[in-house]
Amino acid sequence: MTSYLMEIQDSVIKYANIISQVLNVEVEIVDENLYRVAGTGIFKDVINKNMAEVGYAYKNVLKSGQAQIIYDPGKDKLCIPCPNRDICEEKFEMSSPIILKGQTIGVIGLVCMTDEQREHLMERFDINMEFLKQISEFISIAAYEKREKIRNHTLMELFNTIIDKVDQGVLILNKNNYISHINKNASKYLRLSDNYSQTKVSIRFSGDSIFNLHEYKVTIDNENYTLLGSIYPVYLNEDEYDKIFFFHDSKEFKDRLTQISTSKKYIDCEDILGNSDKLNMLKSTIKKVASSTSTIxxxxxxxxxxxxxxxxxxxxxxxxxxxxxAINCAAIPDTLLESELFGYVKGAFTGADPMGKIGKFELSNKGTIFLDEIGDMPLYLQTKLLRVLQERKVIRVGSNKAIDIDVRVLAATNKNLVQMIEENKFREDLYYRLNVIPMEIPPLRERIEDIKILIDYFITKYLALFNKEFLSIRIEKEVWDIFYSYHWPGNIRELENTIEFIINMVGTDGVIDLNTIPKSILNKKGKQKALDDTEICNLKNLEKKEIEKALNLYGRTTEGKKISAVKLGIGIATLYRKIEEYELSK
Structure with a gap:
């Protein structure tokens, strides 16, 4: 790497000439590598030469960082190793270090070749020594400024290289808001030519913000843009690098934001596990109404x-x-739900994000919004939701500006909304607006033939999740009996949790028996059986129920019906007759 003094050699030569003229002596200045950077008189023609073989006094100054005076050159102890000590023509030599941040980066040598020069120098020795220190400091400052300029230039080049790799648009502006640098993405989006340095940019904050990014109105060459981004001071060189503006196109960013903040995993009808009649009917309904814009x-x-x-x-x-x-209306406090749904502008309420916030309806524009647990929405919000459904516009909290939206609305609840209407807890007009297409999901106990499919799926899922491997997994008959006869009040969620528990508890033999079943299910099953034992059932209904249970348990294939007949203790012909009588053929 080039030494500090070599980087400013022209300036060092000028300082050497000034010293020589003022003090009437010969001057040579060397760097930390003992290369002569500047010289006057007899040293003028040997600049850029290395003097390590003869510069013993300078070596001492570089090592000690202290000034060095040789009153009798050639005879001083420092001159003993010098090969020119016997032919030295110098009369006096004074050396002063050049120090930068505690490091000696060079030496100024004053050399008297005549007795007159020596006498002139010694007459005002203290003043001359102070002058020499001042010059040394000037050289040190110049070296520092040059190195800083090189460092800043290198930093700016590195800065520009990094900026060019950023996937956002980036503008670097000087203190007068002219473009100093622009990356490829910004140049492409703003359609700027290579001669961008003559382009002035006007950036005005619009007052709106989305997820910590301000919205700016940007004017370049009389063209207006709406950009989302952030402005940062640079602190490098305000004449060129005063501030930096990272930005996205407002519309493109909102589109990307919705992709990030919402699920892109497609779940179609084939992902809904089960093959029961009720579930197949549900899947058929989904496909029929999917492309409609009506609320469900x-x-x-x-x-x-x-x-x-x-x-x-x-x-x-x-x-x-x-x-x-998707938004769960029951999981968000009433005071926050409105702003979550519709968003808010800055200063809308105490504690609000000072940059405002975009709502879920805006995020789902052109797509679908799912309002889960709609029965838990407070009445005052139901009124606002009804207006959104009717007008297809939203107004952010604290604003009076309507924003057009195109959103398919799906709502869900496990509550009896009709009863809630009678209790004045749910708006009747909103109910009819939501219930354009009603869709009821059957509970697990009404499609027990799907239990095996679901169990197989969850076993595979949790074996992989827990990194467990078995030659085979075997579920004992009494466990299947419990699975098929249990009411599953928690439905598929409870079934999944049960299988997760079982996979944790199953032994190395891979056998799922009663010891692996959660005690809560065994206890509930026992209470359920005791309750069933105290109830009196119509015999025909009881017979129908048991036949249906057997068919669901063993299947409706010919083989399954044979097993069912054996378990029921009736002949196969009787079973077929009962199936026809009770209309259980499907």
Whole structure:
């Protein structure tokens, strides 16, 4: 690497000439590598030469960082190793270090070749020594400024290289708001030519913000842009690098934001596990209504998979490439739900984000919004939601500006909304607006023939998740009996949790027996059986129920019916007759 003094050699030569003229002596200045950077008189023609073989006094100054005076050159002890000590023509030599941040970066040598020069120098020795120190400091400062300039230039080149790799648009502006540098993405989007240095930029904050990014109105050559981004001071060189503006196109960023903040995983009807008649009917309904724009009200008990059905509707629709945004109305406090749904502007309320916030309806524009647990929405918000559904516009909290939206609305609840209407807890007009297409998800106990499919799926899932491997997994008959006869009040969610527990508890033999079943299910099953034992059932209904249970348990194939007949203790012909009588053929 080039030494500090070599980087400013022209300036060092000028300083050497000044010293020589003022003090009437010969001057040579060397760097830390003992290369002569500047010289006057006899030293003028040997600049850039290395003097390591003869510069013993300078070596001492570089090592000690202290000034050095040789009153009798050639005879001083420092001169003993010098090969020119016997032919030295110098009469006097004084050396002063050049120090930068505690490091000696060079030496100024004053050399008297005559007695007159020596006498002139010694007459005002202290003043001359102070002058020499001042010159040394000037050289040190010049070296520092040059190195800083090189460092800043290198930093700016590195800075520009990094900026060019950023996937956002980037503008670097000087203190007068002219462009100093622009990366490729910004140049492409703003359509600026290579002669961008003559381009002035006007950037004005619009007052709106989205997820910590301000919205700016940017004017360049009489063209206006709406950009989302951030401005930062640079602190490098305000004449060229005063501030930096990272930005996205407002519309493109909102589109990308919805992709990030919403699920892009497609869940279609094939992902809804089960092959029961009721589930197949549900899947058929999903496909029929998916491409409609009408609102759908999904009802069903907790844990039946209402959000999965909503996602399937979205994935089967023409909007599947657009965002799907889900919000649980019961999980968000009433005071925050309105701002979550509709967004707010800056200063809308105490504690609000000073940059404002975009709402879920805007995020789901062109796509689908899923309002889960709609029955928990407070009445005052139901009124606002009704207006949004009717007018297809939203107004952010604290604003009076309506924003057009195109959103498919799906709602879900496990509550009886009709009863809530009678209790004045839910608006009747909103209910009818939501319930354009009603869709009810059957509870697990009404499609027990799907239990085996679900169990197989969850076993595979949790074996992989827990990194467990078995030659085979075997479920004992009494466990299947419990699975098929249990009421599953928590539905599929409870079944999944049960299988997760079982996979944790199963032994190395891979056998799932009663010891691996959660005690809560065994206890509930026992209470359920005791309750059943105290109830009196109509014999025909009881017979129908047991035949249906056997068919669901062993299947409706010929082989399954044979097993069912044996378990029921009746002949196969009787079974077929009973199936016909009770209309259980499907």
């Amino acid at each position: 009200l999904i009802t069903g008990e907790s844990g039946t998979g209402k959000e999965m059905v909503a996602r399937a509707i979205h994935s089967e629709s023409d909007r599947k490439e657009q965002p799907f945004v």
